[in-house]
Amino acid sequence: MAVNAIKILFTFIILLTCSYANNSLRLSNNLKSNIDILANQVELYFQTNTAKREVYISNLFKVYYENYDKIAAFEIKNKYKTIYSSYRDDESMTLHKNVALSLNFDKTNEYYEKEILNLKGQKIASLVVYFKKTINFSKQELEYLQNKKVLRVQNDASLPPYNFNENGIPTGYAIDYLELIVNELALELEFVQGKWDDFMNKLENKELDLMINVLKSKQREERFLFSNKPFVTSPLAMLTQIEHKNVHTFKEMEGETMALVEGYHSYDRVKRDYPKINIYPTPDTISMMKAVSQGKADGAYGLKSVLDYNINKYFLSNLKTMRNTDDDEFGFYFAYNKDNLILKSIIQKAEKLISKKDIEELDKKWFKKFKETKKKSRDYLFTKKEISYLNKKGTISMCIDPNAAPFEFLTKKGTYSGIIANFMETMSKNTGIKFEVLAKESWSSSIDAVKNHICDILPFSVQTIKRTEHLNFTKKYFTFSNVIATKDSEIFINSLADIKDKEIAVVKDYATKELIKRKYSNMKIIEVDNTLIGLKKVNKGEVFAFVGLFPVVAQTLQKNNIQNVKITGKASINIDAKIAIRNDEPILQSILNKAINSVKKEEKEQVLDKWLTIIKKEGLNTKLFIQIITALVIVFALIIFYIIYNSNKKLRKLSQTDKLTNVYNRFKLDSLMEEELNRKKRYNQDLSIILIDIDFFKKINDVYGHLAGDRILQDFTKTIEKNLRETDHFGRWGGEEFLIILPNTNEKNAYTLAEKLRKIIEAGKFYENIKVTASFGVTQCENIHSNKCLNNVDKALYKAKEANRNCVKIYKK
The missing domain is CATH 3.40.190.290 (D-Maltodextrin-Binding Protein; domain 2)
Structure with a gap:
């Protein structure tokens, strides 16, 4: 009985602590011993069966998140189900009841598990704490990263969906995969365009740091270092026109012409091992496929995923692919200069941080999209019912x-x-x-x-x-x-x-x-x-x-x-x-x-x-020509006038707008408040204001950096502006606070607008997909001074923050 009384007293003290200051918990540097303490505290909450158990556990988890960056997630579960779960990535760090950790969460992370017992000493649940993956670099690797700010990598002109250039921008599965890696290394990528043979020579001469999407062969292994395993694989295929007989081996192509990319492994292989096959050299994969489509060559060879993707993207509907039985699946590797063992080691370590979810998203982006395109292309060939209709219609x-x-x-x-x-x-x-x-x-x-x-x-x-x-x-x-x-x-x-x-x-x-x-x-x-x-x-x-x-x-x-x-x-x-x-x-x-x-x-x-x-x-007739010249003279005169007028306008704008977000600053908002209050009194119109605060903005700056914070502010203002009337006034009140002045608007309509904006922000996409929410205060300005009205809306905003944020509150007297 004495032991239980002590436990209950200890629980009461903890409950008070979490209720009034959840940051007051003192944590030592020994993480696992602190998790044991956490498990004991959770155990007490389960034993006392308090109605506020969820609130207290949630507050405890938040304290641990704030003090230990290494913690990724918590889970409390028994033999049959998950009782509670929580993610660091969830900005509000909400405690989810009866919700298991997402299948996308990588449970291969390091974790620590502690039993939760009842008053009889029987196990009733387990507390599992998952930790983030980390990279342990050697001293030499850290020095390399400090000195090496940019990695030079090849960008193929045309190897979709893996590595290609679209409208001057390098893109593709391999590009995205490499960017996942370098994001963990704080390095920048510089992409180099050119021919495949040139890329190989540049890598050998240390003008490139690495090559992606490289097929490994014995000859190439003599020249380069390769990653230990491929980052993606695909079966190989033969390509011919639809009318051509099916072929599955190179032997079946003897006596015919094959289009092959000069410098690729397949080009060297056919040239060496199949002298009876005529080669039609091409600079890239698309040219190779078009050569077959246009009848310049009888067949081609390549990764099935690449060939199928391009058939559908470029609508090469007269081509087909067949699995090549000479080869197993081929994989794409990273290739490095023979002397660059240190970069290979760094990339391999960073590669381990790529999660299952990351790979699934890449597959969805590049291959699910392709499958949908392929389905549409097949549909285009019409159903039996549609063909029957066309035949009957004539x-x-x-x-x-x-x-x-x-x-x-x-x-x-x-x-x-x-x-x-x-x-x-x-x-x-x-x-x-x-x-x-x-x-x-x-x-x-x-x-x-x-x-x-x-x-x-x-x-x-x-x-x-x-x-x-x-x-x-x-x-x-x-x-x-x-x-x-x-x-x-x-x-x-x-x-x-x-x-x-x-x-x-x-x-x-x-x-x-x-x-x-x-x-x-x-x-x-x-x-x-x-x-x-x-x-x-x-x-x-x-x-x-x-x-x-x-x-x-x-x-x-x-x-x-x-x-x-x-x-x-x-x-x-x-x-x-x-x-x-x-x-x-x-x-x-x-x-x-x-x-x-x-x-x-x-x-x-x-x-x-x-x-x-x-x-x-x-x-153009002569008269029209004279009209154009006259118009040009007028235009030049207007341009000179406009430059002078615009310079003055820009000076006025600079004094009234916030430099970062390009919306009104506080000085201008104060002026507009006075104007709108005077108009309200003169015409007896409604006037309301909304004060907005971005939730946990300091945390965004701390976690992602001030550059990300600035981009969030810019995206945030654009989102708000798009959803306001021309008569509304909007500006930055200070820091992460923004003010909207709503002429001819009552309290009810102001609340409706605020709630609409709150939902748009909550569902919106901001810089680097960072989740953003905001709290809103609303008030209607009666016949009072602007300071009183602003003081009231500030009180309403404070109430929204007290109510766990991400909500709208109206000022009540």
Whole structure:
């Protein structure tokens, strides 16, 4: 009884300690002995069965997290289930009840387990503490890392999905894998482009520090050091056209030509071991595959994952892969200079920190995406049901706009021509679908024909709410801009908002009218039969402006030599070109979406380049040339004025904005508060304010560094700004606090906005995927001084912080 009384008294003391100051727990440097103490404390909580057990255990875990960086997670479990779990990575370090540690959590980490007993001395659970993995570098390795700030690595021009260059940026599975390693070493990567043979020579001459995605061979092992095991493996495959007989060995390719990448292991191997195979040398994998696709070679050889990925990415639909039975799976290794044993050792140690979750995410990013692409590509070849429909249908009839050059029009001979005509031709060539034009006298007649099922499709249409009632639509395949055409006397129009009180013309039954009305409901719009009539009305002064698609307006002006009319600005209303389909044959929508997928990006660009170049080649008349020169003189004068005006504007802005986040500073916010309070009193309007504080921001700075903290602040302000009205004022109040001033807003609506912002921030993606939450204080400013209003919102924010943060509180008197 005496022992139990002492335990209960000790428990009471601990409970008080955790309730009032959870950081007051004194921890020694001996981690495992402290975990024994922790287990004893947890044991007492279980024995007393207090209602606040979870709160006290949570507070204890937080103390240990804060004092021991090495701790990664806690778990309290019995024979049958997990009772409690907690992660350091969870910013709030929440204690989860009856939730096991995630399968993604790497339980291969070092851990320490301690039994939890009941008052009878029987085991009722275990406390398991998991530790972070660490790297134990030698003195020489640490010196190497201190002196070596940058690693020079090869970036292949074209080896997707492992190592390639996309829009000037190195990317791929191997690149991502290496970055996981160097992130643990605080090193930077410098990627070097070139040919494979050059990379090998540079590594040998110490101009590269290492090479990734290298296949190991006896000859190469004489020149380089290799990692002990591959970081990824793939089966090998032969590649041929679909019509070619199946081949699984090099022997079967004798007497034929194989495309192979010069400098690759496979090139040397075939040249040495299979002299009866003719070699077609290529600079990279894509060129090798295209050589087979274009019939320049009979076959090729490579990693199956690489070949399959590129067949689908570049839509090389006439190629197939077959497993090569000469070889087992090949793996990609890291290769180092023979003298660089120390770098090999460092990389191997850092590689051990890569978790199972990291590998799963890489696989998902690069190979799951590929599988989805592959599935879409197979789908594109159509189902049996779709093929049966196409065979029965024979041809798909199209109704078009006969007067929409250069998009689509009928020539004098009645030939369908233009951008859309060429796109449909490409689609037909790729899929074998046959299209025919049913000529109608106008665009309106064409729309009616599809609605009444006389025609099957409108190849060039825009989806609107009204049209969706009668038609189905495919995915978009092009996006085009609308422009504003006015008389020459107008200098520049920034957007339709500038002329919302003017009368404009658009083509009848085009989507333009519906799209404009959606933004500017009161705008005066008249409809005309075609673009030429609309531009002539502008010329005669019957309407202020004509709004239409840029290529159509430009070509109509040039071909018809319309004087005194020019393109004055963009309408800021883009249209997505889609195929409109009769609504009684839904299977056609599926077929045409797959057909659109068959048109490659390069093919689309060729179609656009052909027609937009024609427009550019149209000559300018002398009058237009003089107008351009005059406009340039005016523009230069405006530029000089603008530079002076902008310099003064920048000076004013610098005095009013926060340098880091580029939002209002406290000085400006104070001024705005006074202005809005005066306006409130004058017009008897509502006024509310929101004060925001980023939760645990100091911890973000401590753990990730101040650079990360700055980026979080910048991302945070952009997130808030995107979700405010133009009339709202937003700025940095100081440190990680921000203030929103909401004119004409009551307390209820301010709370609704704050809760919306809180959820957006909680779900948002910030720099380096760091989890961010925030606390919000809200108050409505009555007829009081600004200091009193700010004091009230500060009290509300304090309440939010007291309530475990990540919440919204309203000031109550």
